Amino acid sequence: MSYFSDIYNGIKTLLTGMSVTGGYFIRARKGALTQQYPDNRETLKMFDRFRGEVIMPHDDVNEHRCTGCQKCEIACPNGTIEIIWDRGIDEETGKKKKKIDQHIYHLGMCTMCGLCIEACPTDAIVWAQNYENSVYDRTSLTKVLNQPGSKVKAGIED
Amino acid sequence: MEPTVKSNIKTEEYFINMGPQHPATHGVLRMMLTIDGEIIKNVEPDLGYIHRSIEKMCERDSYQQIVHLTDRMDYLSSHINNEAVCLVVEKALEIDVPERVKVIRTIIGELTRIASHCLWWGVMGMDVGALTTYFYAFRDRELINDIFEETCGARLTMNYNIPGGLMFDIHPNFVKRTKEFIAHFKTKIPEYDRLLKGNVIFQKRTKGIGVLSPEDAISFGASGPVARGSGVNCDIRKIHPYSAYDLVKFEEALQTDGDCLARYKVRIQEMWQSLSIIEQLIDNIPEGDTKVATKAVIKLPKGEYYQRVETARGELGCYVNSTGTKNPYRFKFRSPGLSNLGVINSLATGSKIGDLVAIMATIDIVVPDIDR
Incomplete structure (x- = not known):
């Protein structure tokens, strides 16, 4: 019985985690911090x-x-x-x-x-x-x- | 002649090096493992690969100059290290710093703690095989680094404290940015838990692995989240409040299981508590001076002084022995990393090599702090 509950738990937690990463996949550019460094020298200000x-x-x-x-x-x-x-x-x-x-x-x-x-x-x-x-x-x-x-x-x- | 079959086949212990360049050791730390198959029989850390003789250099430097050396010990909680040196000098000179300084030091110290735990969370996830955590953690840590860069001028080695106060006042944007960060980060910690804590693979890698008993934690002198994961009350902020910690209400993060998962939970709880501490202080930073004028050449009165603070890794103690000159006769750091590393043999003996990686991740080793 625990065999099946293990499989169920495994899939459930996997999907919970994937819902986080999937959410970011959909709204990828929102809140992104990455800068295109060597290309943005003119605008990059310390x-x-x-x-x-x-x-x-x-x-x-x-x-x-x-x-x-x-x-x-x-x-x-x-x-x-x-x-x-x-x-x-x-x-x-x-x-x-x-x-x-x-x-x-x-x-x-x-x-x-x-x-x-x-x-x-x-x-x-x-x-x-x-x-x-x-x-x-x-x-x-x-x-x-x-x-x-x-x-x-x-x-x-x- | 018929082939004979040996009936008494035995396994043999053998020796293997983990490090000094193993990526999972978080720096240049060599672990000498005696293993039987995949079961660890003995772990012996070999230290000294990045020893820079910071304690000896302290004997050469003036008290203002010592502060910047402590940035390079535990570089993830550099502000708290600076604070420790400043507090011990202020204690010796009997300077009472203004309330504003105390509150700002506390806020930045807690931000440092969050940044450190944030990085730890990312690296911990990566050590047990989840690369996503690393990027998410660094995304949020970047916001704290921006706050530091705007106010202190540097991202990692801030050197913002001086004996007698702060080097300069906080930036006008500091309060606004910190509030934005709190609002942002409150939505992220539940996400961290959803992503990693519930995951079956993560649970299997951490639950019941590397169990540290409270007795062992005390006898090895472990402190910080490592000891609190075993249910030992050792939060210096509670026992001996310094700066503005006596003004705020917070709970000491405690878990009783003592395994890797318990240490994980302690650090997540600590992030919540740090957020709550910052929230209580950020709206009412008192007005006033940011430094007390000290002499250009600070000479401590003859005697011995000790001050301890709670860094992100545990208890940092600063011991100064002064003979009344402008340099200390002896400056000793009781660093949390070295004592926490001491438990590793009792934690890892009997477990597998893969578990050692998880154990080292939850001890949260920073090698420059161990070697100094």
């Missing part, structure tokens, strides 16, 4: 807070906001940020002042923890929302964030 990579924004006259205080370098857990700094003469006061020579960022080592951006007192570095970071050569993951010939915006103090 969220504002998405952590793609660290960048240093520059304005029209090639000025950034980094004073070279090295707080991001200290905050970084794995040595992703390296700052090579120098002392320059401040034009207004004539005193010696710290300035950055190169703000080096190793994207290959970055864990996207966000501690450097939290630590920055002048908002000199921010997150970029780009998401295609793979390259053929590892050395191109080391980036210098400040543009050549750039200098710190006047009046930025940490």
